Each structure stands twice: as C-alpha cells, then as structure tokens.
Amino acid sequence: MSSENIIVIDGKEYAFSPGETILEVAEKNGIDIPTLCYLKGASPTGSCRICVVEVEGARALVASCAAPAGANMVVRTESPRVLKARRLNLELLLASGQHNCLAQDMDVDSWTDFQLSAMGVKEHEDLCPAYGNCKLQDLAIRYQVKTNRFQPPDTRYPIENVNPFIVRDFSRCILCGRCVQACNEIQVNNAISFGYRGAESKIVARGDLALKDSDCVFCGECVQACPVGALISKQDLLAGPKHDETMMVRTTCAYCGVGCQLYLHVRDNKVFKVTGVEDAGPNFGSLCVKGRFGYDFINDPERLTTPLIRENGNLREASWDEALDLVSERFGRIKEDSGPDSIGVLCSARITNEDNYLAQKFTRAAIGTNNIDHCARL
Numbered sequence: 001m002s003s004e005n006i007i008v009i010d011g012k013e014y015a016f017s018p019g020e021t022i023l024e025v026a027e028k029n030g031i032d033i034p035t036l037c038y039l040k041g042a043s044p045t046g047s048c049r050i051c052v053v054e055v056e057g058a059r060a061l062v063a064s065c066a067a068p069a070g071a072n073m074v075v076r077t078e079s080p081r082v083l084k085a086r087r088l089n090l091e092l093l094l095a096s097g098q099h100n101c102l103a104q105d106m107d108v109d110s111w112t113d114f115q116l117s118a119m120g121v122k123e124h125e126d127l128c129p130a131y132g133n134c135k136l137q138d139l140a141i142r143y144q145v146k147t148n149r150f151q152p153p154d155t156r157y158p159i160e161n162v163n164p165f166i167v168r169d170f171s172r173c174i175l176c177g178r179c180v181q182a183c184n185e186i187q188v189n190n191a192i193s194f195g196y197r198g199a200e201s202k203i204v205a206r207g208d209l210a211l212k213d214s215d216c217v218f219c220g221e222c223v224q225a226c227p228v229g230a231l232i233s234k235q236d237l238l239a240g241p242k243h244d245e246t247m248m249v250r251t252t253c254a255y256c257g258v259g260c261q262l263y264l265h266v267r268d269n270k271v272f273k274v275t276g277v278e279d280a281g282p283n284f285g286s287l288c289v290k291g292r293f294g295y296d297f298i299n300d301p302e303r304l305t306t307p308l309i310r311e312n313g314n315l316r317e318a319s320w321d322e323a324l325d326l327v328s329e330r331f332g333r334i335k336e337d338s339g340p341d342s343i344g345v346l347c348s349a350r351i352t353n354e355d356n357y358l359a360q361k362f363t364r365a366a367i368g369t370n371n372i373d374h375c376a377r378l
C-alpha cells in the first residue's frame with residue numbers, strides 16, 4: 001500500500017481506498033465515531049454534525065460521514081474540541097423539539113428548567129415510545145448532556161395518525177433527514193421531502209398532505225430509519241412501553257420467496273413490532289408494507305391453529321397426526337386407483353425457496369409424478 005493511502009486516526013495509521021470517508025475507515029478499523037443523521041447506503045447529508053472530528057490543518061471541524069479520507073490526513077475523534085462541539089450539537093438537537101426522555105428516570109425535584117418545560121407539554125406526559133431505543137437519548141447520555149441553555153419551541157404541528165400504520169409526531173422530529181434518505185434513496189419511493197424553511201421546517205409528503213393521501217406506500221422504511229420517536233409504528237405504540245422485556249427473534253419473512261431477513265420484537269409471547277435485519281441480505285433492513293406491518297394475524301383470536309377435517313359437511317378440529325395420516329391415506333388411495341400422474345402439485349411464490357424445494361421433492365419422490373408447477377409461471 002503506498003503512503004498516499006494512509007490516514008492517521010487517533011495516533012494510528014490505517015490504509016484506505018480512494019473514495020472512502022473518514023467514518024468508513026474508522027468503522028472498518030473498530031473506531032467508534034458516533035453518528036445520528038448518517039444512513040448506510042444513502043448519500044451523506046452531514047446535517048447533524050454529531051460525527052465531527054478534528055483534522056490537523058483544517059480550520060473547522062469536519063463531518064466524518066461526508067468527508068473523504070485523504071492521504072496523510074491526521075484525525076482526532078475524541079479531542080476536547082470535538083467533545084465540546086458534539087455536546088453543543090446535542091443541546092441544539094434536544095432543543096429542537098419535545099424530548100422529555102432525559103427527565104423520565106429522574107426525581108422530579110432534580111429536573112432542570114429544560115426538563116420541566118419539556119415535561120410540561122400535555123401530549124407528551126407519557127413516556128416517549130422510542131424511550132430506550134432512541135439514538136438522540138443514547139448520545140445525550142453518552143455525552144452527559146444534563147441541561148440545556150436553549151428553550152424548546154412550542155409544538156408547531158399536530159401529531160398525525162390518520163393512517164393504519166404510522167404515527168408522525170413532528171414535535172419529536174430533529175430534521176435529521178434519515179427518513180427522507182430512506183424513502184428516496186433506499187426504497188426509491190420519493191414520497192417525502194423537506195418542506196418549509198427555518199423554524200417552520202417539516203418533513204412533508206406531497207406538498208404537505210397526510211401520508212394516507214400521498215405517494216407513501218407504507219413500507220415503513222422511514223420508521224426504521226428514524227433515530228428518535230418522531231415516526232413510530234402504530235401497533236408498536238399501542239403495545240405501550242416494553243423495551244426492557246423485549247425478545248428479538250430473527251426469522252425469514254414468509255410473505256414471498258425473496259427471503260427478507262427480519263426481527264420479530266416479542267413481548268409476553270406476542271409480536272408487537274417487526275424490523276428488517278440491517279446487516280444481512282437480501283433486504284439489508286428494507287421491508288415492504290406486508291413484511292413490516294402485516295403481523296396482527298399471528299395473535300388474531302380467529303386464526304386457525306389446528307387442522308380441520310370435514311365430516312358429513314361439517315368441519316371438526318383434529319390433531320396434526322390425524323390430519324396428516326388422513327391426507328397420506330387419501331393420496332395413497334388416489335395413486336393406487338388412478339396412478340401417480342393423476343395427482344398434481346401447485347407451488348407458490350408466497351413460500352420460501354426451501355418450502356418450494358420440499359414440495360417438488362415430495363411430488364417427485366413421494367407421489368412419483370413430475371406434475372409440479374408454480375404460480376409464478378402464470
């Protein structure tokens with residue numbers, strides 16, 4: 001590696017490839033630079049300034065998520081100047097809306113004026129739904145931001161929840177732009193963008209319509225990208241506070257054969273939220289509306305949980321053993337009476353590749369026919 005491709009971070013030399021940002025080189029080498037607005041896979045916006053680092057010779061601090069690594073660059077990621085800037089930026093972000101989370105676990109007598117005013121907003125008496133799962137909260141704790149010199153503004157835009165899936169709480173929005181990046185660059189739906197200017201700024205959908213009247217397809221990518229409590233899945237919100245007891249179960253989405261990797265968030269044996277697995281293919285965190293929001297059937301009281309056998313025109317519950325024995329016996333009889341080619345099997349694009357493989361194996365090896373087809377050949 002030529003010395004042209006060497007960068008020094010916190011006193012150590014690291015090789016980099018042309019085009020890599022300082023943040024990417026740091027991440028690759030296990031150096032933790034905090035980020036907030038940065039969204040992997042999308043172009044960096046450099047808007048939150050949490051990832052700032054000191055570069056020797058540069059007058060201002062630089063946003064490491066947007067700055068390319070340069071030859072012989074000398075970078076400091078945790079210098080006093082960097083820490084001071086991150087704290088200030090966090091104070092400004094916390095003052096940009098109603099972020100009462102920092103007060104929640106503390107004795108009321110010890111609240112600062114900032115916390116008291118944040119808790120005073122009626123619609124935020126309750127714990128923020130992102131509590132314990134909020135990047136801004138994590139960073140405020142990490143950098144020990146206990147007070148704020150800046151006053152949060154009055155809530156300017158009402159909460160929007162007139163759709164079945166997503167609640168938009170503009171008072172908790174820090175305008176980091178991750179949702180816009182996720183919608184426009186990851187999912188390429190182009191449904192949301194920045195609207196208005198200055199203190200009026202807001203993430204808008206199609207000239208500031210409710211999501212249900214816009215081009216939004218409710219894939220929920222924006223919800224997953226939101227680092228705070230501004231975008232929350234409605235089902236998650238209805239399930240109430242839960243983060244401590246949550247179990248994450250990794251599985252494959254069963255809605256189609258793509259094989260998207262997802263996490264089921266489970267509490268009390270009930271799924272209350274689904275998120276995409278961000279570091280694994282084929283979806284790298286993305287899901288469609290069905291994969292992300294279509295899970296209420298799991299706990300629906302009307303869901304069939306046992307096989308039903310029709311007898312004299314009526315259905316009765318049966319055990320799996322009994323049902324499978326019956327199916328096997330009937331298939332056997334048809335095969336004996338009319339030959340294996342009298343049976344055909346239709347597979348589905350809605351099941352996994354593994355299930356489809358097993359279906360063709362069953363058709364060919366167990367039934368003994370090549371009459372196997374697939375709905376995707378329509």
Ligand code: FES
Binds near residue numbers: 035046051052
């Ligand atoms: Fe780099 Fe926000 S993460 S500016």
